Amino acid sequence: MTEIAQPAPPDGTPPPPVTDSLGEVPVAFQDPGYRAAVVDLIGAIAYGEISAFDRLAEDARLAPSLADKLALGKMATVQFNHVEPLLARITALGAEPMQAMAPFVKPFDAFHAKTAPSNWLEGLVKAYVGDGLAADFYREVAAFLDADTRDLVIASLVDSGHSDFVVDRVRRAIERDGRVAGPLALWGRRLMGEALSQAQRVVAERDSLAALLAGGVDRPGLDLAALGRMFTRLTENHAKRMAELGLAS
Amino acid sequence: MTEIAQPAPPDGTPPPPVTDSLGEVPVAFQDPGYRAAVVDLIGAIAYGEISAFDRLAEDARLAPSLADKLALGKMATVQFNHVEPLLARITALGAEPMQAMAPFVKPFDAFHAKTAPSNWLEGLVKAYVGDGLAADFYREVAAFLDADTRDLVIASLVDSGHSDFVVDRVRRAIERDGRVAGPLALWGRRLMGEALSQAQRVVAERDSLAALLAGGVDRPGLDLAALGRMFTRLTENHAKRMAELGLAS
Numbered sequence: 001m002t003e004i005a006q007p008a009p010p011d012g013t014p015p016p017p018v019t020d021s022l023g024e025v026p027v028a029f030q031d032p033g034y035r036a037a038v039v040d041l042i043g044a045i046a047y048g049e050i051s052a053f054d055r056l057a058e059d060a061r062l063a064p065s066l067a068d069k070l071a072l073g074k075m076a077t078v079q080f081n082h083v084e085p086l087l088a089r090i091t092a093l094g095a096e097p098m099q100a101m102a103p104f105v106k107p108f109d110a111f112h113a114k115t116a117p118s119n120w121l122e123g124l125v126k127a128y129v130g131d132g133l134a135a136d137f138y139r140e141v142a143a144f145l146d147a148d149t150r151d152l153v154i155a156s157l158v159d160s161g162h163s164d165f166v167v168d169r170v171r172r173a174i175e176r177d178g179r180v181a182g183p184l185a186l187w188g189r190r191l192m193g194e195a196l197s198q199a200q201r202v203v204a205e206r207d208s209l210a211a212l213l214a215g216g217v218d219r220p221g222l223d224l225a226a227l228g229r230m231f232t233r234l235t236e237n238h239a240k241r242m243a244e245l246g247l248a249s
Numbered sequence: 250m251t252e253i254a255q256p257a258p259p260d261g262t263p264p265p266p267v268t269d270s271l272g273e274v275p276v277a278f279q280d281p282g283y284r285a286a287v288v289d290l291i292g293a294i295a296y297g298e299i300s301a302f303d304r305l306a307e308d309a310r311l312a313p314s315l316a317d318k319l320a321l322g323k324m325a326t327v328q329f330n331h332v333e334p335l336l337a338r339i340t341a342l343g344a345e346p347m348q349a350m351a352p353f354v355k356p357f358d359a360f361h362a363k364t365a366p367s368n369w370l371e372g373l374v375k376a377y378v379g380d381g382l383a384a385d386f387y388r389e390v391a392a393f394l395d396a397d398t399r400d401l402v403i404a405s406l407v408d409s410g411h412s413d414f415v416v417d418r419v420r421r422a423i424e425r426d427g428r429v430a431g432p433l434a435l436w437g438r439r440l441m442g443e444a445l446s447q448a449q450r451v452v453a454e455r456d457s458l459a460a461l462l463a464g465g466v467d468r469p470g471l472d473l474a475a476l477g478r479m480f481t482r483l484t485e486n487h488a489k490r491m492a493e494l495g496l497a498s
Contacts, residue, residue, distance in 0.1 A: 047315075050318070050319065050322060053306070053322060053326075054306065054309065054310070054322070057302070057303065057306030057307070057325070058306070058307070060303065061303070065347070066296075066347045066350060066351065066354065067347050069299070070299065070332070070347075073299060073302055073303070073329055073332075074329070074333075076306070076329075077302075077326050077329045077330060080322055080323070080325075080326045081326060081330075083319070083322075084323075098314070098315045098316050098319075101315060102315065105315065
């Protein structure tokens with residue numbers, strides 16, 4: 001296992017003990033590598049939500065109607081509302097939230113820069129597919145976490161059922177004019193490709209996250225075969241979402 | 250009093266009776282003009298919050314740090330979270346929320362187009378001064394409303410103390426470099442001018458709002474002298490806010 005830097009407060013004092021909902025220190029956190037990995041993971045999720053908020057708010061400007069604008073604004077707000085509990089957890093783990101998010105600014109910003117929607121429908125498909133993919137991925141990773149962190153991560157994935165709105169709008173657009181389906185299907189494939197490429201870069205650069213997936217004394221790990229199955233599940237779920245939209249994947 | 254169109258559902262059925270928190274129909278709502286005015290007012294506030302959300306989310310991109318970006322994103326989200334209860338009230342009043350907001354899209358968008366901040370500090374001053382001015386104005390108007398509508402309007406003005414953040418950032422920027430104060434003071438004056446000019450246009454075009462300020466059988470009204478005093482109060486509060494930021498008004 002690669003050596004992992006322990007996140008510490010700027011003044012160099014050791015981080016406070018982490019307690020779970022029963023006030024006990026989970027065994028997992030006795031491993032400084034695990035603590036670093038959880039800080040990284042929560043930092044990534046938090047910045048992911050902030051950047052999704054940012055992009056959804058911008059994409060809302062492409063909305064053809066006030067009702068559509070409102071729906072996308074609502075999706076943006078739901079994402080943002082998840083951020084505070086995540087940052088509070090990073091602080092409780094003895095790390096500084098802005099520092100914890102910093103390594104993920106570039107990859108998320110790069111993803112969004114490379115996948116800026118050129119129209120309203122592309123924005124909708126991106127919101128639906130991107131959100132779904134991120135949620136699937138974090139849900140997979142959550143299996144390797146202590147119970148409290150897992151609950152926090154799962155809670156941050158709640159989307160308040162706005163998916164129905166996206167599915168409805170995209171399907172109706174395709175019904176009106178079938179020619180939009182081809183380019184949107186290509187768009188979905190590009191989104192998946194960019195997301196995977198950024199995710200791989202993140203895991204490659206952050207040893208702690210790679211170590212998290214490898215498991216620990218009291219936590220299950222993931223061998224190469226299991227990792228392959230995980231990617232298969234992610235791809236299958238992506239295909240299901242595209243089908244839901246009426247698009248080939 | 251100018252004749253006022255009664256908002257009605259698209260199918261032409263009369264709107265349902267409005268009940269207050271005790272399940273009674275407030276006397277005020279027996280006046281269809283009052284009902285139309287309340288729908289207008291809530292529509293204006295709701296679209297104002299949506300457009301403020303939109304602009305704050307965009308201005309967050311000018312943030313010099315992740316923490317600053319987060320703070321502005323939070324302000325945007327707080328604004329947006331006020332929208333749903335307002336729209337629910339419009340529906341309860343027998344009107345269609347999107348239609349109720351529609352007349353206010355142009356004036357608010359025009360205000361924002363004419364006051365797009367060219368840097369981070371201008372964005373902060375706009376958020377603080379614009380928010381404060383809108384809150385003052387709605388609080389003044391709230392005095393002319395039935396109790397339930399008043400509570401709703403007041404609740405939508407809560408800003409969760411983010412003003413402290415703006416005041417701190419602007420004052421620190423002026424401490425670092427006093428030369429920013431002059432242009433920001435001019436900027437504040439321009440914001441006030443644009444806000445007043447758009448507000449006047451709205452009241453001139455929406456007879457119902459003018460009628461609201463004029464009062465009714467069971468509601469106090471505002472004569473010209475009282476209207477003048479109201480504008481004096483708005484201007485004084487604006488000056489206080491500018492002074493709070495360390496800026497001349």
